[in-house]
Amino acid sequence: MTTLIESEEHKALRAAVAALGARYGREYLTRTVAEGRHPAELWSEAGKLGYLGVNLPEEYGGGGGGITELAIVLEELGAAGCPLLMLVVSPAICGTVIARFGTEEQKRAWLPGIADGTRTMAFGITEPDAGSNSHRITTTARRDPGSGDWLLTGRKVFISGVDIADAVLIVARTENARTGRLKPCLFIVPRDAEGFARRPIDMELSAAEKQFELTLDDVRLPADALVGGEGGEGGEGGKGGEGGEGEEGNAGLLHLFAGLNPERIMTAAFALGMGRHALSKAVAYARDRTVWQTPIGAHQAIAHPLAQAHIDLELARLMMQKAAHLHDAGDDIGAGEAANMAKYAAGEACVKAVDQAVHTLGGNGLTREFGLASLITASRVARIAPVSREMILNYVSHQTLGLPKSY
DSSP states (O other): OOOTTSOHHHHHHHHHHHHHHHHHHHHHHHHHHHTTOOOHHHHHHHHHTTOTTTTSOGGGTSOSOOHHHHHHHHHHHHHTTOOOTHHIIIIIIIIHHHHHHOOHHHHHHHHHHHHHTSSOEEEEOOOTTTTTOGGGOOOEEEEOTTTOOEEEEEEEEEEETTTTOSEEEEEEEEEOTTTOOEEEEEEEEETTOTTEEEEEOOOSOOOSSOEEEEEEEEEEEOGGGEESOGGGOSSOOOSOSSOOOOTTOSHHHHHHHHHHHHHHHHHHHHHHHHHHHHHHHHHHHHHHOBSSSSBGGGSHHHHHHHHHHHHHHHHHHHHHHHHHHHHHTTOHHHHHHHHHHHHHHHHHHHHHHHHHHHHHHGGGGGSTTTTOHHHHHHTTHHHHSSSOHHHHHHHIIIIITOOOOOO
16 A cells, blocks of 8 residues: 655655554454553554654654654554554644744643653544534633733533543634734643543544543633744744634634644544555455355455545545645645545545445454444544535635635
8 A cells, every 4th residue: 555656764654653553453452442441552652663753843852754754653553453543633733733833841841742652632622512613612711910821711522532631732712902803822721720621422433532521611721821822923823724714814823723734634544544454354355255166356346346445545645645745845725725635535435445344244344353343433533523524525615616605
């Protein structure tokens, strides 16, 4: 599944991560899920080998690469059957935002730990009444005039990994002193902060990473908990993110979108790895399973859908690589379009690959022995999160094709 456009360094990284994944495999992940725990052993080893922070700056303990390299890590672990979903959240979203816009103190406090796996950060943006419309976020932050502290109030839902995270990067809104309008800002909220509560969401999803609903009840944070400065004064700036409307017109949106493009690219990598894992199981089965004179893989009704699944996964990877390249080159607007397309294509390819793998195995595809049945639900995650395929189609129709909006 390697491609000719990859450098020798990328091929070597891919092979090394694949070897790490093979030492753990699907059985390891299934066992950790059954035990209700995080895959801490794999996370720790990946951190020690430098894979968790391959995208972060070298001066803060990272590998000095980009999302291109981090996507390779997640894809190969997924292909081995043991993806680390928190790679999407901690180094890709939170690490990217802090590296680009954080203060020197924030970078030194968080990036080395995120890179080696000893510290983890979750990301909180989704709200019960906002859904895909990030402009409707109601979690608010206001200044305490006496102390200068921030006070955060609001709710978040479907936040991954809060139970294992040291802090959550929360998207809130502050009032613009000039216009009186609310603008997005990002805050580092320690998991044990007073007034910060979490409740697990009961999911019919076989995954090591649990989902939570968060409530913030006047959570008091010091002034330096704000990432990038109020209204975007801090950090290095940027050219925009995923092409959102940007009605607030402040750099807080740039900070937010700086994390959302990597999120989409990494979700594509997650989907590609899962699709590859399912496809490899189906191909191995089709080569050996013999009912008549030849293995079932000799029949075109079995072989052609598997070939189509392989083609779809490869095409989706090319778009993911384009998105990662644009992001790492600093083209946030171009990366926004490509990242959305990559996430869409990979999500669709993953679902089709998993479905075809299950059909190829027949009844065996629904047994625990072959481990494909749990992927039927898991594969839908890449279609739904972090943004639905319908919203991506809206984005492409409006931003790329210039068609009018219906909302």
